[in-house]
Amino acid sequence: MQEMWKTFFSSGSFIPHGHCYLWHTPLVWLHLASDSIIALAYFSIPITLVYFISKRQDLPFDWIFALFGAFLVACGITHIFEVWTLWHPTYWLSGTMKAITALISFATAILLVDLMPQALALPSPAQLESTNRLxxxxxxxxxxxxxxxxxxxxxxxxxxxxxxxxxxxxxxxxxxxxxxxxxxxxxxxxxxxxxxxxxxxxxxxxxxxxxxxxxxxxxxxxxxxxxxxxxxxxxxxxxxxxxxxxxxxxxxxxxxxxxxxxxxxxxxxxxxxxxxxxxxxxxxxxxxRLDAADIKIADLHESMDSILKMLSSRLTPKQGSCHIEVIKEYGNLPKIECYLGAINQVFITIIGNAIEALEENSHSESVAASQPDPPNIKIATKLLENEQVEIRISNNGPEITESVMKQLFNPFFTTKPVGKQGIGLGLALSHAIITVTHQGELQCISAPGKGAEFIIKIPISLQ
Structure with a gap:
């Protein structure tokens, strides 16, 4: 083994390449300069490739550049050995280097063939330009x-x-x-x-x-x-x-x-x-609305029941208030001639005011504690002897004071605070509908502890 390594690095009986050139000075210098320049070029190209790979780390197959650089370095070394063997005939060493170069070059060629489909799949400049335009x-x-x-x-x-x-x-x-x-x-x-x-x-x-x-x-x-x-x-x-x-x-x-x-x-x-x-x-x-076309033959009990059904959501208990009971004491009433829409408006106004009064009364703890009966609205009807019907709508809420009673049917009079719904026309309109339109009567009575009662009297016929 020692003899093999000695033979590998020794010149043995070989003669340098210079003898092949007969040591002709211009020819020796020509080969010396050419191989030296080629070696320098081979060594510089891998340095450039390494710099390129370090700056473009997004390349999909940068390993091929590294392999190609190794191939160029090996080629450069073979040219260095060409210069060396001009004077030192270590041809075993030079040939081994050429064999290494051959292996690297062959591997590079094989891998390039395998890499070619991937390289061809890369977008062309025209495709990149089209993508940029999009x-x-x-x-x-x-x-x-x-x-x-x-x-x-x-x-x-x-x-x-x-x-x-x-x-x-x-x-x-x-x-x-x-x-x-x-x-x-x-x-x-x-x-x-x-x-x-x-x-x-x-x-x-x-x-x-x-x-x-x-x-x-x-x-x-x-x-x-x-x-x-x-x-x-x-x-x-x-x-x-x-x-x-x-x-x-x-x-x-x-x-x-x-x-x-x-x-x-x-x-x-x-x-x-x-x-x-x-x-x-x-x-x-x-x-x-006073035109005769609006006169209808109406059942007041049916109208009253419809209005109570419409107001049922206000009669059910809410947070902070009690359930309002409705007591009906209907008499035997015939159907009457009336402006039904206007009469309904009167019922809605009076019952709505009664609900509001009972709600405000239930919010007052002192008043609610002193009131023995639960909040209720009583509706009673009967036929009078003078061809009139009477409707009484009462509640057991707070009484109406004398000063308020004097202005109760005045237009725009209201006891509600500023900003709340209502402008004081409800009862004034109701009074006009009953007394003017139907030639009837509308009055209110109130006493301490008995709430308020509205009494409506209208004729059976408007003729």
Whole structure:
């Protein structure tokens, strides 16, 4: 083994390559310079490849570059040995290096064949350019969508401002009408001038009707517009969850999530307020509806039962209040001629006021403790001898004071605090419906500890 290694590194009986060139100086220098330059080139190329691999760590098969660099290094060493053997004939060592180079080159060639399908699968420059164009097109579409969203937000703000101004304008008109009504209030005298009040009831619905229905009509369109714009905003946020920084800042500044949550609630509140105004106008129209076409033959017991069923939710117990019992003592009444809608309005007003009085009474612990009987409303009917029917509606709530009793049927008189529902027309309208429209009687009696009782007398026939 020692002799083999000695033979491997020794020149033995071989002669250097220089003898083959007859030590011709120009020829020796030619081979020396050529092999040296080739070796330097082979050594520099792997250094460049290593630098390239270190900077491009995203390459899918960087190992082939390392293998190719090893092949170049081996080739460079063989050329170094070409220079060395010009003077030192260690041909065994030189041949071994060439064999190593051959193995590396053969392995590289085999692996290149196996790698070729993967290399061919890489996108071409034309494909990359096409992909870039598609990405640029998507970016443009994204920017257009963002611009459309900004435009929609601006239009939404403008639309809300316009609708708000319109609603404010209509509200001012309503306030003006109510101001005129309050001015008329001071000129109304309860009983003798009831004919003037009837004329007022006839004219008021016409003046208030158009502004209120203008508000209701616009609220429908506002809801549609707002729903459409909010759907657009939600669709944009679903498709483009990461908008541009400027849009993100704008969304944060205007608190878009709060607007999307609060705006529908505002519209609902406006709709409820408008519906309440329509209810007031309808009450006015009911009180002023005097044409003969509305006269009907009616069963008052059936009407009363329908009204009680309609008000049943207010009669059931709620938190902080007791159940209100309804006691019926119906007599044998014939069907009568009447303006049924107006009569129903009278029943609703009187029973509704009784429910409110009993509810307020139950909220007072001291009053509730001193009251032996549970809250109740008693409805009694009977036929009188003078071709009239009598309806008595009483409750065991608090008494009505003498000062309130004097103004009970005055227009716009109310005992409710400012801001609560009611403007003092309910009982005034009821009094006009019974005494003027039906030529009957409506009175109220009250005594301490006995609550209040309303007595209605109307003729069987309006002829």
């Amino acid at each position: 990405l640029e097109s998507e970016i443009v579409d994204h920017q257009l969508a963002q611009a459309a969203l900004q435009k929609a937000q601006v239009e939404l703000e403008i639309l809300l401002e316009q609708r708000t101004e319109e609603l404010k304008s209509q509200a001012q008109k309503l306030e003006q009408v109510l101001s005129e009504l309050n001015q008329a209030r001071s000129q109304l005298i309860p009983s003798p001038e009831m004919s003037f009040f009837r004329q007022l009831l006839t004219e008021l619905p016409h003046h208030i009707h158009n502004p209120i229905h203008f508000i209701c009509g616009n609220l429908t369109y506002v809801r549609e517009y707002v729903d459409s714009l909010l759907e657009l905003v939600n669709l944009y946020q679903d498709k483009y969850p990461h908008p541009l920084p400027t849009i993100q800042k704008k969304i944060s500044d205007i608190d878009l999530d709060f607007i999307k949550e609060d705006l529908p609630q505002i519209l609902i509140s406006l709709t409820i307020a408008a519906d309440r105004l329509i209810g007031i106008v309808q009450s006015l129209r009911t009180g002023s």
